[in-house]
Amino acid sequence: xxxxxxxxxxxxxxxxxxxxxxxxxxxxxxxxxxxxxxxxxxxxxxxxxxxxxxxxxxxxxxxxxxxxxxxxxxxxxxxxxxxxxxxxxxxxxxxxxxxxxxxxxxxxxxxxxxxxxxxxxxxxxxxxxxxxxxxxxx
Amino acid sequence: xxxxxxxxxxxxxxxxxxxxxxxxxxxxxxxxxxxxxxxxxxxxxxxxxxxxxxxxxxxxxxxxxxxxxxxxxxxxxxxxxxxxxxxxxxxxxxxxxxxxxxxxxxxxxxxxxxxxxxxxxxxxxxxxxxxxxxxxxxxxxxxxxxxx
Numbered sequence: 001x002x003x004x005x006x007x008x009x010x011x012x013x014x015x016x017x018x019x020x021x022x023x024x025x026x027x028x029x030x031x032x033x034x035x036x037x038x039x040x041x042x043x044x045x046x047x048x049x050x051x052x053x054x055x056x057x058x059x060x061x062x063x064x065x066x067x068x069x070x071x072x073x074x075x076x077x078x079x080x081x082x083x084x085x086x087x088x089x090x091x092x093x094x095x096x097x098x099x100x101x102x103x104x105x106x107x108x109x110x111x112x113x114x115x116x117x118x119x120x121x122x123x124x125x126x127x128x129x130x131x132x133x134x135x136x137x138x
Numbered sequence: 139x140x141x142x143x144x145x146x147x148x149x150x151x152x153x154x155x156x157x158x159x160x161x162x163x164x165x166x167x168x169x170x171x172x173x174x175x176x177x178x179x180x181x182x183x184x185x186x187x188x189x190x191x192x193x194x195x196x197x198x199x200x201x202x203x204x205x206x207x208x209x210x211x212x213x214x215x216x217x218x219x220x221x222x223x224x225x226x227x228x229x230x231x232x233x234x235x236x237x238x239x240x241x242x243x244x245x246x247x248x249x250x251x252x253x254x255x256x257x258x259x260x261x262x263x264x265x266x267x268x269x270x271x272x273x274x275x276x277x278x279x280x281x282x283x284x285x286x
Contacts, residue, residue: 001201001273009271013264016189020260024253027229031249032241049184057192 001064004081008060011089015052019045043099051115052092059088059122066129076125084125087118139198142215146194149223153186171234178230185256186226193218193263200270218262225255 022045029038063081068074075081091114098107160179164170197215229252232245239245 001271003273006271006273010268013260013267017257017260017264020257024257027233027253028246028250030233030236032246054184054188054192061196 002075002081004078004085005060005064008056008063008085008088012053012057012060015048015056015092019048019053022048040100040102044096047092047095047099051095056088056092059084062126063122066126067131067133068129070133075129080121080125084118084122087114087121091115091118140211142211142219143194143198145219146190146197149219150187150190150194153182153190153226157182157187174234174237178233181226181229185222190222193222196267200267201272201274203269212266214262214266218259218266220259221255221262222259225252225259228252228255 022041025034025038026042026045028034063075063084069076091111094107094111094114098104098111101107157179160175160182164175164179228248232248232252236245236249
C-alpha cells in the first residue's frame with residue numbers, strides 16, 4: 001500500500017471517530033440539553049463524515065488499488081500524490097475551522113478551493129489508471 | 139468472503155432498503171412526518187449502508203497482519219458489527235419519538251447507550267483496521283519502486 005494511501009485511510013478513520021463522537025454528543029443533546037452551543041457542531045459533523053471519512057477513504061483506496069502504470073512510476077508522480085493528500089486534508093481542517101469560526105468566512109472559501117485543487121490533481125493522477133490490461137494478455 | 143463481512147453487507151442492504159422506504163414515505167403528503175424522520179433516513183444511508191459496506195469490505199480485503207494466515211474473525215471486527223448495529227437500531231427506534239418524550243429518563247438512557255455503542259463500534263473498527271493499513275515491507279534486494 002503506498003504511503004499516501006496509508007495516511008489518507010488512517011486520517012479518514014480519525015475523522016470518522018471525531019465525526020461519530022460529535023454525532024453522539026448531538027444525539028444526546030437532542031434527548032437532554034447539554035449546552036446551547038452544541039448545535040454549532042452540526043456542520044462539522046457533516047463535513048468530517050462526508051469529506052474527512054467517506055470521500056478520503058474512497059480516494060485513498062482507489063489510489064492504492066486501481067491498475068498501476070506498466071512503465072514509469074506505478075501510480076504516477078509520487079509528489080503529486082502527496083500534494084493531493086496535503087491539500088485535501090488542509091481543506092478538511094480549514095472547513096472545520098471555518099464552521100467553528102463563523103466570523104472568518106474566508107476559511108471556508110480557502111477550504112473549498114483547497115479541496116477543489118486536490119481533487120483536480122487526484123483526477124489527473126487517476127484518469128489514465130482507469131484502464132484494463134486484459135487486451136495485453138489475449 | 140468472511141462471515142462478518144457478509145453480516146456487514148447484508149445488514150447494510152437492509153438499512154439501504156429501509157432508508158429508501160423512509161425517503162418514499164417522506165414524499166407522501168398524507169403520511170409524511172416532515173423533518174422528524176430526516177436524521178433517521180440520512181443515518182440509515184450514510185452509516186447503515188455506505189459506512190457499513192466500507193467496513194465489511196475493508197475487513198475482508200485489507201492486508202492481514204500475517205500473510206497466508208486463514209481469514210480469522212477477530213474480536214474487534216465482531217464487536218464493531220454488534221456495537222454499531224445495536225447502537226443504530228436503538229437510535230432509529232428512539233430518535234423519531236424524542237420530541238414527544240423529551241428529557242424523559244428512559245429515552246435519554248436509550249439515546250446515551252446508542253451513542254456510546256456507535257462510538258465504541260468505530261473504536262473497534264479502527265483498532266481492527268489501523269494495524270492493517272501500512273506500507274508493504276520491502277524485501278532485501280527488492281527495488282523500492284516495486285512496493286505497494
